[in-house]
Amino acid sequence: MDQLEEKTLHSEKLFEGRIIELYLEDVELPNGKTSKREIIKHPGAVAIIAITDENKMVMVRQYRKAMEKILVEIPAGKLEKGEKAMVTAKRELQEETGYTCDELEPLISFYTSPGFADELVHLFITKGLRKDTEEHQLDEDEFVELLEVTLEEALELIEKKDIYDAKTAYAVQYWQMKTLLGK
Template identity: 65%
Template sequence: MKKFEEKTIHSERLYEGKVINLKVDDVTLPNGKQSKRELIEHPGAVAVIALTGEKKIIMVEQYRKALERSLVEIPAGKLEPGEAPEYTAMRELEEETGYSADKLEKVISFSTSPGFADEVVHVFFASGLHRAVNDAVTDDDEFVELLEVTVEEAQGMIDNERIFDAKTAYAVQWVKNYLSDKN
C-alpha cells in the first residue's frame, strides 16, 4: 500500500477538452472517511532550455488567457498521443522559435500542480542551435514573439514578473548553474 493512499470509489468525468479533461473522484481517505477530489487530466508537456553560442536563452513572449497578460517563457508544448517527449521538444523548439538543435539532453521531469492536476513537464537542454530550414510556424491560435535574453535580463524579468511560470524560473536558475560550472 502507498503511504496515505486515497482509494477511488467512484470517478465521474465532467469535461473532455482539447488540452485537459476534468473529473471528480469520490475517495476513501487513510482514516476511512470519504472525500471528493476535483482533478485535471493532462497528457503532459515538454519545455526546452535553448542556449545560443552567445550564452543567450531563447524565449518566447505570448499572451496567457488564464492570467490575462503576456508572459515570457521558454519554448514549451503539449505531448501529442504516442509522441516521445524528445520528439515533442524538438518539434516545439522549431515551431515556436525557428531554431533546431544538434543535441538534446533531458534535464528533469516534474509535476506542475499535483494537488489537482496530473500534468508532468519534461525539461530538455538544447545545444548546437542553428536556424531550422523553416522559420517558426506556430499553431493557428498561437501568437509568439521570439526573444534572446542574457541570464541577467532573464533574472530582471523574473524580478518584474514578466517571467512568472515555474518552468521558466527553473530554467533561468538551471542556466545560471550551468554557466557557472563552465567557468
C-alpha cells in the same frame, strides 16, 4: 497499499476538452473517512532550455488568457497522443522559435500542480543550437514574439514578473547554477 494513499471509490468525468479532462472523484482517506477530489488529466508537456552560441536563452513572449497578461517563457508545448517527449520537444523548438539543434538532452521531469492535475513536464536542454533555414510555422491559434536574453536580463524578467511560470523560472535558475559552477 501505503498508509498515506487514497483509494478511489468512484470517478466521474465532468468535462472533456481539446487539451484537458476534468474528473470528480470520491476517495477513501487513510483514516477511513471519505472526501472529494477534483482532478485534471493532461497529456503532458515538454519545455526546452535553448542557449545560443552568444550565451543567450531563447524565449518567447506570449499572451496567457488564464493570467490575462503577457508572459516570457521558454519554448514549450503539449505532447500529442502517442508522441515521444523528444519528438515533441524538437517540433516545439522549431515551431515556436525557428531553431533546431543537433541534440536534446533530457534534464528532469516534474509535475506542475500535483494537488489537482497530473500534467508532467519533460525539460530538455539543447546542444548545437542553430537557426533553422526553413520558415517556422506556429499553430494557428498561437502568437509569440521571439526573444534572446542574457542571464542578467532573464533574472530581471523574473524580478519584474514577466517570467512568472515555474518551468521558465526553473530553467533560468538551472542556467544560473551552471554559469556559477562554470559548466
